[in-house]
Amino acid sequence: MRTANVNGRLTIVPAAIATIVDGAVVHGVDVERASAGRFGSDPQAIFAEWDAFSGWAQDVSLSEADVVIRPDDLGPVAPCPAQVFAIGLNYAEHAAEANLAIPSFPPTFTKFPTCLAGPSTSVPLPQGSVDWEVELVVVIGRRARLVDRDGAWLHVAGVAVGQDISERELQMIGTAPQFSLAKSFPCFGPIGPALVTIDELADPDDLAIGCSIDGETVQSARTSMMVFDVPALIVHLSSVLTLLPGDVIFTGTPSGVGMGRNPKRFLQPGEVIESEIEGIGRLRNLTTG
Ligand code: ZN
Secondary structure, three states, rough: EEEEEEEEEEEEEOOHHHHHHHHHOOOEEEEHHHOOOOOOOOOOOOHHHHHHHHHHOOOOHHHHHEEEOOOHHOOOOOOOOEEEEEEEEHHHHHHHHOOOOOOOOOOOOOOHHHHEEEOOOOEEOOOEOOOOOOEEEEOOOEEEOOHHHHHHHHHHHEEEEOOOOHHHHHHHHOOOOOOHHHOOOOOOEEEEHHHHHHHHHHOOOOOOOEEEOOEEEEEEEEEHEEEOOHHHHHHHHHOOOOOOOEEEEEOOOOOHHHOOOOOOOOOOOOOOOEEEEEEEEEEEEEEOO
């Protein structure tokens, strides 16, 4: 099952949503209307009743689609999560390009929720050195505390493509790095295009992931190359705190970011960031000055 945030309304969408940023018109089913009000329209509130919703949604037919969806109609699949986690250095080659050791413990920071954006939202570039980071994004579907590895995926509502856009000067400023602020400028967290449930994926632990800038491939990897895979991240985070339905986890980026290049390369106004994960879909975000 795939769901999207269409002009702020929860909508069940077909697999064609994967490439909607290429300009196709896709049709979806409005959840509040189709359920006669049993489930509300709020794309964030639904995670509190995810089990009931996903059970009901299995019987919804996309032949009943009543909503016309264009790329600019789409917002973030989880627009206002209580908690957003982001993991650093979670691919060995990315740690190497950052001249840092592979971590023995997942480095964790936040992206403040106001930075979340839709799959085709334009990204204003603040002054400085703005970089790209394609990432698998996980949205939690069940309250999770002290979860074991075997149960970890059962606590996930679905996955999406994400961009952890990062302003490197602020990130590295001073004696205490400012990861959370530097990654939270407006629109620095595009996610989407839809939330895809795990049963739609052949192997949720091994998906091709990539990013291109103006059509040039800059990142290309597989999620199976993560140092800490999704179950390990859920075990780790839930050993410290309680993960809530609707929480978002950015799971780290593979190698190929601009900061790791020689010479370094950063985003320029007018460049297009395309981010893609196999079986989930594609984001296309234009940068503006
Ligand atoms: Zn990142």
